[in-house]
Amino acid sequence: MKYIVTGGAGFIGSNIVKKLAARGDKVTVIDNLNTGKEENLELVRDKITFLNDTILNMDLLEKETKGIDGIFHQAALASVQDSFSKPEEYHDVNVNGTENILKLAKKYNFKVVYASSSSVYGNPEKIPISELDSKNPINPYAKTKLKKEELAKKYSKIGVKVIGLRYFNVFGKGQSKEYAGVLKLFLERIRDQLPPKINGDGTQFRDFVYVEDVADANIMSMDSDVDHEFFNVGTNTSITILNLAKTIIKSAELNIEPIFGPALKGDVQKTIANIDLIKEKIGWKPTVFLEEWINEIISMKKFDEI
Ligand SMILES: NC(=O)c1ccc[n+]([C@@H]2O[C@H](COP(=O)([O-])OP(=O)(O)OC[C@H]3O[C@@H](n4cnc5c(N)ncnc54)[C@H](O)[C@@H]3O)[C@@H](O)[C@H]2O)c1
Numbered sequence: 001m002k003y004i005v006t007g008g009a010g011f012i013g014s015n016i017v018k019k020l021a022a023r024g025d026k027v028t029v030i031d032n033l034n035t036g037k038e039e040n041l042e043l044v045r046d047k048i049t050f051l052n053d054t055i056l057n058m059d060l061l062e063k064e065t066k067g068i069d070g071i072f073h074q075a076a077l078a079s080v081q082d083s084f085s086k087p088e089e090y091h092d093v094n095v096n097g098t099e100n101i102l103k104l105a106k107k108y109n110f111k112v113v114y115a116s117s118s119s120v121y122g123n124p125e126k127i128p129i130s131e132l133d134s135k136n137p138i139n140p141y142a143k144t145k146l147k148k149e150e151l152a153k154k155y156s157k158i159g160v161k162v163i164g165l166r167y168f169n170v171f172g173k174g175q176s177k178e179y180a181g182v183l184k185l186f187l188e189r190i191r192d193q194l195p196p197k198i199n200g201d202g203t204q205f206r207d208f209v210y211v212e213d214v215a216d217a218n219i220m221s222m223d224s225d226v227d228h229e230f231f232n233v234g235t236n237t238s239i240t241i242l243n244l245a246k247t248i249i250k251s252a253e254l255n256i257e258p259i260f261g262p263a264l265k266g267d268v269q270k271t272i273a274n275i276d277l278i279k280e281k282i283g284w285k286p287t288v289f290l291e292e293w294i295n296e297i298i299s300m301k302k303f304d305e306i
Contacts, residue, residue: 002026002068003222006055006101007075008048009036011176012115012167015215016072021047028064030055031075040174055097065104070222073101073114076144078176080119083141084265094144095151102155102162113221114152116164116230117145118207118271128274131166131230138268149230156228163221165214168234168273171290172211173305182241183208184306186248187294191303195256196249200263202242207234207272210288217284224282234273235286247291251298 003020007013008029013036020027021044028049029041041050053060055075065071076094077083083090098114105112121129122136137143152162170176171183186196217233239247245258278284297305 001070003070003072004028004030004064004068005072005074006030006097007036007073007115009033009038009040009050010074011040011172011174012170012211012214013072013074014040014174015172015211016074016218017041017048018044019212019215019219030060030064034077035176054093055100056093058100061100061104065101065108065110068108068110070111070113071101071105072218072222073098073112076115078141080139080141080267081264083139083144087140090140090144091147094141095147098148099151102151102160105160105162106155106158111161111163111222112152113163113165113218114148116149116166117142118166118168118232118234118273119268120146120149120166121268121271123268124270127270128236128272129232130274131232131277152228152230161227163226163228164230165217165221165233166230166273167214168207168209168232168271170211170214171208171293175211175306182206182244183290183294186245187297187303187306190248190252190254190298193254193256196245196258198241198245198258198260199267200241201260202245202258203240203269204267205238205240205270205272207236207238208290209234209273209286210290210293213284213286213288217278217282220282220284226281229277229281231278231281231284232273232275233278233284234271234275235289236273236275237289238270238272239290248294248298251295
């Protein structure tokens with residue numbers, strides 16, 4: 001099959017690309033290397049086509065999408081803190097960029113699986129969070145993710161096959177600062193034998209989901225006969241940031257205590273996913289859990305993998 005992965009040089013996109021290439025699919029990556037890195041694709045570079053370009057280049061998209069089977073759309077501006085100062089740029093790339101892809105999906109009849117985010121829920125009214133729960137995004141980045149969902153709904157009504165995956169906090173090798181930043185920062189401090197620094201009181205909790213599991217959720221969604229849906233992609237487990245710090249300290253066998261700093265603006269208090277829908281409809285479930293990964297990184301001293 002022939003696919004495009006936008007944002008394919010990024011953390012999640014590159015994991016999708018590697019899995020597609022391994023099963024023999026023909027893959028084109030469109031990524032302007034804003035936050036992505038070509039080295040993320042080192043292992044598959046000779047098996048794929050890499051285009052250093054933007055999803056705002058409609059001429060390029062028009063040319064590349066003719067005859068493809070689907071797009072895994074991961075490209076986005078994805079920093080919550082950054083989005084407060086650049087709301088228009090975020091809207092342009094995230095919303096207009098997505099509409100470009102949906103327009104072409106209608107024209108050339110291919111399926112779209114794209115990255116939404118648990119941030120569309122904002123501070124949830126109840127946990128675990130189910131797909132139909134209310135959406136109250138609390139920062140400009142999350143608002144663009146909700147607008148993308150509105151577009152996906154609109155285009156699905158005119159026959160476009162489009163699945164939005166609401167990722168929770170994705171972790172794994174090369175994880176991005178934005179979502180698993182806390183994990184990355186804690187592990188870097190521990191590597192240097194320094195105490196982890198917590199923003200706020202540490203009672204906020206998160207559902208961390210492994211990047212290769214997220215890549216599988218994308219591919220299984222594309223392969224499935226589901227035409228239109230939004231799925232939570234999490235683990236239905238969660239950890240408080242304070243416990244995360246303690247787990248890492250314990251695993252490293254250090255005699256230190258975490259330190260605390262001010263809370264971050266736009267940070268949600270708690271996330272934990274209900275994942276019944278994705279289990280039932282496409283048979284996906286998580287296979288790697290945070291604590292075992294942390295233990296492996298620390299016990300094997302694989303700090304280059306964070
Ligand atoms: N990592 C997470 O925990 C998480 C959680 C929820 C949602 N998401 C979403 O998943 C997607 C992938 O995120 P990631 O964590 O891999 O981050 P990432 O920054 O590694 O990946 C985003 C990629 O998009 C590329 N990009 C940005 N603007 C572009 C443009 N105009 N044209 C082409 N490429 C462009 C970047 O260069 C980068 O390679 C994003 O849509 C993000 O919003 C991620």
